[in-house]
Amino acid sequence: MASFKKRANKKNAGRNIREKKEWKDDEEEAEPVALTTNRGANPPTQVSSSLLSFDDEVGEGEEFKIKKSSLSKKLRRERELEERKRQEEKLIK
Secondary structure (H helix, E strand, C coil): CHHHHHHHHHHHHHHHHHHHHHHHHHHHHCCEEECCCCCCCCCCCEEECCCCCCCCCCCCCCCCCCCCHHHHHHHHHHHHHHHHHHHHHHHHC
């Protein structure tokens, strides 16, 4: 049983290395944009330009709001609830 686990771990390790290489290649393609809202001793945050919306212009001292997955989940839930309400209203009529 132990030899099977060792073989499986070796296979997974090789797969993980390939995935990391692909991930690094994707990172290199995206151009990082430095945010200048550094507060405290933390280094400035790097964000790829694809995450910024088209309306945002990169400038010094400006704060950028980036959508987080939790916000998008909340919006999705709200939209689903609104759609359900609309469908129920149509069924009632």
